[in-house]
Amino acid sequence: MSVLEADPGSYRDIAGTVYRVDDRILRTVGDGAAADFDLLRDSGLLDDLTADGSLVRADPVDPADLGTLAEGARYVLQHPRLPFVSYPYEWSFEQLKCAALHHLDVHLSAFERGLTLSDASAYNVQFMGAQPTFIDTLSFRRYRDGEFWTGYRQFCEQFLNPLLLRALLGVPHNDWYRGGFEGIRAADLRRMLPLRRCLSWRVLLHVVLHAAFGSAGFGGQDIEGSSRKARRLPAASYKNMLTGLRSWIAKLEPADRRPSFWRDYEAFRTYSSAEAEAKKAFVSRFIHARQPAMVWDIGCNAGEFSLAALDAGAGYVVGWDTDLGALDMAFRRSKERGARFTPLYGDAANPSPAQGWGQAERGGWSERGPADAILGLAVVHHLAIGRNVPLSKVGAMLTGLGRSGVVEFVEKDDPQVKRMLSLREDIFPDYSLAAFLAAIESHARIVERQTLQPTGRTLIWYDTDS
Numbered sequence: 178m179s180v181l182e183a184d185p186g187s188y189r190d191i192a193g194t195v196y197r198v199d200d201r202i203l204r205t206v207g208d209g210a211a212a213d214f215d216l217l218r219d220s221g222l223l224d225d226l227t228a229d230g231s232l233v234r235a236d237p238v239d240p241a242d243l244g245t246l247a248e249g250a251r252y253v254l255q256h257p258r259l260p261f262v263s264y265p266y267e268w269s270f271e272q273l274k275c276a277a278l279h280h281l282d283v284h285l286s287a288f289e290r291g292l293t294l295s296d297a298s299a300y301n302v303q304f305m306g307a308q309p310t311f312i313d314t315l316s317f318r319r320y321r322d323g324e325f326w327t328g329y330r331q332f333c334e335q336f337l338n339p340l341l342l343r344a345l346l347g348v349p350h351n352d353w354y355r356g357g358f359e360g361i362r363a364a365d366l367r368r369m370l371p372l373r374r375c376l377s378w379r380v381l382l383h384v385v386l387h388a389a390f391g392s393a394g395f396g397g398q399d400i401e402g403s404s405r406k407a408r409r410l411p412a413a414s415y416k417n418m419l420t421g422l423r424s425w426i427a428k429l430e431p432a433d434r435r436p437s438f439w440r441d442y443e444a445f446r447t448y449s450s451a452e453a454e455a456k457k458a459f460v461s462r463f464i465h466a467r468q469p470a471m472v473w474d475i476g477c478n479a480g481e482f483s484l485a486a487l488d489a490g491a492g493y494v495v496g497w498d499t500d501l502g503a504l505d506m507a508f509r510r511s512k513e514r515g516a517r518f519t520p521l522y523g524d525a526a527n528p529s530p531a532q533g534w535g536q537a538e539r540g541g542w543s544e545r546g547p548a549d550a551i552l553g554l555a556v557v558h559h560l561a562i563g564r565n566v567p568l569s570k571v572g573a574m575l576t577g578l579g580r581s582g583v584v585e586f587v588e589k590d591d592p593q594v595k596r597m598l599s600l601r602e603d604i605f606p607d608y609s610l611a612a613f614l615a616a617i618e619s620h621a622r623i624v625e626r627q628t629l630q631p632t633g634r635t636l637i638w639y640d641t642d643s
Contacts, residue, residue, distance in 0.1 A: 181246075185537035186300075192315040193250070196243060202256040203243055204235070206315065211251035213292075213318040220290040222317075230305065231283060233257065235314045254314065260471065260493045260517070264539055265299040265335060266355035267521040267529060269504040270343050270431050273350065276302040277336035279309035281423040288416055293320040297328030299335035299360070300539075304519045307512035323409035326418060330391075333383060334360035337422065340429050341384065342366060345374050347433030349501055351522045358532065358539075363387040379425050434502075452629045456585075457485045459627055459636050460552060463583050464489035469549035473497065473578060475525050476556035480507035483518050486552065495548070497523035525556060525574065526564045542578065551579030555634075558587045558594050561608055568608065572616025581621075581640040586613045588633050610635055 184195035192210035196203045206214050217223050226232035235254040240247035247253050265273060280302055284294050294316045301313040326332075338361040339350035346369060353361060367375070367388040375385050410418075460482055464472070470492040474483040477496025486494050498504055499522065507520035523529060523542070531541040553575045560566045560574075575584055587594055589608060614637070617623060621639040628635050 181243075185535065186533065186539070188534070190313075190315060194246075195256075196246065198242065200258055201242075202258050203238065204254045204256060204314070205243065205247060205250035206252040206254060207249065208251050210315050210318075214252065214315065216319055217292060217314070217317045220292065222287060222290045222292065223314075226283065226286065226311070230308055230310055231279070231286075233259075233303075233310055233312045233314065256312070256314075259303055259312070260305070261495050261519060262540065262545065263304060263495075263519060263521050264355075264529065265339070265360075266351050267523060268304075268351075269501055269508055269520070269522060270340070270349070271505045271508050272304065272307075273299075273336065274340055274426060274429060275307075275508075276304075276309050277332075277340065277426050278423060279311065280332070280336065281419055281426070283311045285416070285419050285423070287317055288320065288419065291320055292317050293324075293326070293415075294318075294328055297326075297332035297335065306515065306517045306519060307508055308515075320412075322412060324415075325410050326415060329418075330387070331360075332422075333387060334362055336360075337383060337426065338363060338366045340426060341380070342369075343431045343433070344429040345370060345380075345432060347431065351501075355529065355532075362391070364391055379421075383422075431501075449631075452632060452634070453481075455627070455629055456554065456636065457482065459638075460485055460554075460583055461489035463581075463638050464491050464550070467550055467581050468492075469581070471495070471548045472550045472552065473546070473548040474552040474554075475575070475578070476554065476559065477503075477507060477520055477552075479503045480510050480518060480520055482552055482554055483507070483520070484510065484514065484516060487516055487518060491550070493517045494519075496520040497525065497528075499524050526560055526566060546578050548579045549581070551575060551582035551584075553582060553584035555585050555587060555593070557584060557613065558591075558597065558608075562594065562597050562605055568612050569616045569619070572613060573620055576617060576620040576639060576641060582638075584617070584637050584639070586610050586635045586637065588635075591632055591634065613637075 179199050181196060181198045184197060187195040193205040193207050223235065227234045233256050235256060238253050238255045240250060240253045243253055268276065276299060280297065287293060295318050296316055301311060301316060302309050303312050339354055342348050342350050342361060363384050367384055374380055464486050468490055472486050472491045472494045474494055474496040477483050477498050480496055483494040483496045496507055496518065498520065504520045504522060511518040511520065528542040531537060531539065531544050533539045557571055560571050561568055575582065588610065614623065617637060617639050621641045623637060623639050625638040626635060
């Protein structure tokens, strides 16, 4: 019997609803959206954008596949199932910048065919590896001569302002965006900017004036709303607005870009290259044996072992790390290789939660897992000693995230652990390999262990057999 459920986030879109039917993703197209979908299809843009992966495929299927849920729908479309759904607050600066440019490129392509986008949600972009793809087919609608860009405010809050936060102030967007959910308001960004930053005409236009028109002093009207009433926007100005934003965003770089320990960890790590190769061999043997479709690499750094897992036969790898420099490097590596590897910002001690309407609109780690397999290399001591998480809870968390996995235990006499303990009192008498093995065995079966020499780091392969 088929399992059918509506996507928890699709209630916002009145044009159609997304449903999950077993492993299929189906979407209704209501009568009100059918004419715009016809224009998208007949203009050739649908085929052109899907051909290179810029837009998710949308293939018409028999409405009977949705039964009574298809009543009132003009079409039912099938989309390919994405390997993983990520969110803007989990993207590094380079990923958010890449997604913003992709959104603008799609919009400009649509504008050339007499279409525009009805909104500018960053959640409408997803990554296949490092390749962005636009996933909302029903955002396209006919352009009306003289209209304003109705998604301008949303684009600024969900793309531009988070990028400017890092580019102008050196403050990462991730934690703020996660808490704000809808991005960063112009008024909030304006309050933080020093006067010299506000003298830039682009900042003046897209942040300062936007904040002013959105304030109570203007009756709560936003900049595009008040301007829309005042005058029409010629098509050439509309296009210039998009191209101007694209040119500006393409040049943005983090103000705090500096050497990162974890980004450069492969060059300066505390164990030998021979040990690194032994670790890769162990991971490769595990991946070859399990052939996991999805791997989560917890503490992926710059992606060295994520890519090794792909080379060994993993279908897809999602990497998690908190070091933004390492994530940017991992993203560039994935892009250069065209790899099925998406690195994301994530703290294992405080992962992305389920949130939004009904706490279901955006899935947390639990809702998007468990993975077929995990890699937890050099992460246990950071949780147990760096974050005071008991080994029993670390073992439960890791085995809960992946049905099988390779995890690494680092002893107290390891240089990295010594460095951590030099800054604090050693209050961890129970931190030992025996205790960690017991924590793993409470939830899984240990298949194989290997001690790396000369550091004594231990690799542990577990299976939950579920």
